[in-house]
Amino acid sequence: MSNRVEALARPAGRRENAKEAAEPPLEPAQGAGKRPDWRLTLLKDFGQGALIPLLILLVWQIGGEIGWISRDFLPSPLTIAESFAGLAGSGELLHHLGVSAGRAGLGFVVGGGLGLALGIATGMIRRLEYLLDPSLQVLRLVPHLAIAPLIILWFGFGETSKVAIIVSGSFFPLYVNTFLGIRNVDGQLFEVARSLEFSRTKRLLRLVLPAALPNILMGLRLSLAVSWIGLAVAEFVGSTSGIGFLINEAKQNGQPEVIFVGILIFAVVGKLVDSAVRLLESRWLHWRDSYQG
Numbered sequence: 001m002s003n004r005v006e007a008l009a010r011p012a013g014r015r016e017n018a019k020e021a022a023e024p025p026l027e028p029a030q031g032a033g034k035r036p037d038w039r040l041t042l043l044k045d046f047g048q049g050a051l052i053p054l055l056i057l058l059v060w061q062i063g064g065e066i067g068w069i070s071r072d073f074l075p076s077p078l079t080i081a082e083s084f085a086g087l088a089g090s091g092e093l094l095h096h097l098g099v100s101a102g103r104a105g106l107g108f109v110v111g112g113g114l115g116l117a118l119g120i121a122t123g124m125i126r127r128l129e130y131l132l133d134p135s136l137q138v139l140r141l142v143p144h145l146a147i148a149p150l151i152i153l154w155f156g157f158g159e160t161s162k163v164a165i166i167v168s169g170s171f172f173p174l175y176v177n178t179f180l181g182i183r184n185v186d187g188q189l190f191e192v193a194r195s196l197e198f199s200r201t202k203r204l205l206r207l208v209l210p211a212a213l214p215n216i217l218m219g220l221r222l223s224l225a226v227s228w229i230g231l232a233v234a235e236f237v238g239s240t241s242g243i244g245f246l247i248n249e250a251k252q253n254g255q256p257e258v259i260f261v262g263i264l265i266f267a268v269v270g271k272l273v274d275s276a277v278r279l280l281e282s283r284w285l286h287w288r289d290s291y292q293g
Contacts, residue, residue, distance in 0.1 A: 075257040080264070083257040093246075097265060100231055100242040103159070107166025108227040115171040115223065116216070119178025123212075124204065129179075136175065144169040144226070145233055157238030162231075169230035173222035181215025182208055214285055221277045228270045 057077045063069040064076035071079065087093035118136070122129040148165050155161035185208055193203045209216070235244020243262050250258035 072256075075260065080257050080260045083255075084261045084264070087246075087258070087261060093261070093265070096241055096243050096246045097269070100235065100244070101269070103162055103234070103242065104166060104227050104231045107163045107230065108170045108224060110163070111167035111170035111227070112174045112220070112223045114167075115174030115176075115219070116178055119175040119219075120182065120204070120209075123179045123182030124200075124208065133179075136172075140172045140176070144172075144230065148233055148237075152237065162234035162239070165234040166227050166230040169226040170223045173226055174216070174219040177215045177219025177222070178212065181212030181219075184215065185211040214281075217277060217281050217285070221274055224273050224277065225270065228266065228273075232266060 060069070060074070061077050064071055064074070069076075075083075084093070118132065122133050144165070147168060151164045151168070152161050155164060189207055189211065190203070193207050198206065231242075232244050232247075235242040236248050239245040239248070243265050247259050247262035250256070250262065
């Protein structure tokens, strides 16, 4: 009886200390804090993601072989593969792909670079936000493909108009996401920077850009995707080279298998570029403790 009374009278702090001593310390989860392997990222991205396309191709090929699908309407995957091999072997496909990649790259560098620079400027300087952001937001709501006829009217059917269409599309995703990323930086970090007497440049490079990097990379992915879409539209009109020209010429010649080759090139190259940015995210943002599913 006396033992029970002593146990009840024991201070709460002493009982808690005894409980903590009895429980083993929690070990960190296996793999916590480790940087994800880029090879594993690529394997998950392409390996698991290829299951549904492979299943569709299999059903597609079987449907064409047994006559369920008209080959004039939808050529079989093997026919498309033969057309791809012929275009690749002649060097024609590589030529058109190089031209398209050059246009998309130049348009993205100009448009995305301007978007990144203005996003940083308006995010850091409120007066610039008041001056520039309202006009930019109005322009953002205009579909960039809707102004393509006006760009062609101004610059003709040459390379300038094609690059300008890509620039108009790639600008806004990086601008908006960079601006939002900077404005979402924790305000207490700026107080720490002031107490450490960081210069404006040091505060931008050491504090703001690293904290806004997730938004900037998301804007990068969106900007690259829109650049690729703008490229297709630009090459459909008045072009003499590029993947879009290849598709348009195949339409006029009644070659659906070549059209599918062009579509496949757009899809695969776009996916490769997007996966490259995702790989950068996994390497640069490994410190994020976000939900991975």
